[in-house]
Amino acid sequence: MPDGRLLATEREGRVILADVGSGALTEVGTLEVLARGEGGLMGLALDPDFPQTPNIYVSYTHAQGGGDSNRISRFTLTGVDTPTPQLGSETVLVDGIPAGTNHNGSRLAFGPDGYLWATTGDSGDSDLAQQMDSLAGKVLRMTADGQPAPDNPFVDRPYPYSLIYTLGHRNPQGLTFHPETGSAYVTEHGPSDNDEVNRLQAGGNYGWPDLRGKANQPGFIDPIIAWSPTIAPAGALFYSGELLAPLSGSLLFVTLKDQDLRVLVPTEAGDFVAVVEEEILFDEEFGRLRAIAQGPDGALYMGTSNFDGRGDPQEGDDRIIRIDVGQ
Numbered sequence: 001m002p003d004g005r006l007l008a009t010e011r012e013g014r015v016i017l018a019d020v021g022s023g024a025l026t027e028v029g030t031l032e033v034l035a036r037g038e039g040g041l042m043g044l045a046l047d048p049d050f051p052q053t054p055n056i057y058v059s060y061t062h063a064q065g066g067g068d069s070n071r072i073s074r075f076t077l078t079g080v081d082t083p084t085p086q087l088g089s090e091t092v093l094v095d096g097i098p099a100g101t102n103h104n105g106s107r108l109a110f111g112p113d114g115y116l117w118a119t120t121g122d123s124g125d126s127d128l129a130q131q132m133d134s135l136a137g138k139v140l141r142m143t144a145d146g147q148p149a150p151d152n153p154f155v156d157r158p159y160p161y162s163l164i165y166t167l168g169h170r171n172p173q174g175l176t177f178h179p180e181t182g183s184a185y186v187t188e189h190g191p192s193d194n195d196e197v198n199r200l201q202a203g204g205n206y207g208w209p210d211l212r213g214k215a216n217q218p219g220f221i222d223p224i225i226a227w228s229p230t231i232a233p234a235g236a237l238f239y240s241g242e243l244l245a246p247l248s249g250s251l252l253f254v255t256l257k258d259q260d261l262r263v264l265v266p267t268e269a270g271d272f273v274a275v276v277e278e279e280i281l282f283d284e285e286f287g288r289l290r291a292i293a294q295g296p297d298g299a300l301y302m303g304t305s306n307f308d309g310r311g312d313p314q315e316g317d318d319r320i321i322r323i324d325v326g327q
Contacts, residue, residue, distance in 0.1 A: 037101025093146025241298025
């Protein structure tokens with residue numbers, strides 16, 4: 001948050017507030033979620049005018065009828081200027097996003113355009129990523145009220161499919177925006193090959209399940225970079241602070257499978273269209289890493305994910321780790 005306190009979600013449904021100086025945690029509220037497999041409480045974003053507009057946006061899995069569904073909701077945060085803010089009323093923005101025990105995606109972020117962006121996984125049914133009557137395997141773009149951005153590429157389609165910005169995604173786990181160009185980027189999980197970093201273009205088709213990696217096929221958009229075997233890239237950001245100045249302008253993301261922090265240095269300052277250097281930091285020091293954020297002072301925060309059923313929890317897990325000095 002602008003005052004330096006850190007909001008975080010836990011898969012089982014808690015929203016917590018951390019004092020990054022003392023490490024003290026406060027429970028802000030608990031949502032009734034379906035925490036099964038990769039489902040549960042996932043994405044989190046602050047309103048662009050926070051705290052003047054004290055709203056937060058979350059994505060989570062819930063039981064709907066005879067199956068699972070992902071939902072994007074807005075909550076008002078009450079008492080935001082007190083030591084113990086609490087979740088207030090909920091407004092459901094988008095519901096019925098396909099969910100599954102695998103490939104839930106569900107990263108949220110406001111872009112520099114003022115719109116709320118959301119990633120969705122293919123929910124374990126790869127064919128849905130190419131189907132325009134499904135919100136699975138897509139990146140969505142909407143207003144703060146859950147309506148399609150007026151210049152969305154498929155805005156003439158029936159709602160909610162008018163929310164679609166890009167298609168052909170398997171499981172996008174990171175979402176960030178370039179600080180100078182404003183372009184959106186996602187990190188994406190491949191099956192056993194070709195994890196990707198993709199630059200999003202309005203209406204772009206990123207190929208899954210028919211194509212992956214750099215296929216060079218007309219009508220499809222290739223990734224900027226891909227990894228085989230897979231590393232499971234997750235949360236991402238472009239570093240823009242001064243505290244860790246050598247990282248400035250680079251794309252940073254954390255990995256689950258390879259358990260490290262990756263630094264991708266662009267070939268040209270001021271944009272990110274190709275990579276000149278890749279650096280690996282904190283290799284296997286903390287286990288699986290899912291989230292990364294930059295604080296207002298330029299420090300980095302990484303969230304571990306060792307209790308997600310695929311990790312090897314150690315004493316103290318799961319943790320949020322502060323990085324405020326270079327190696």
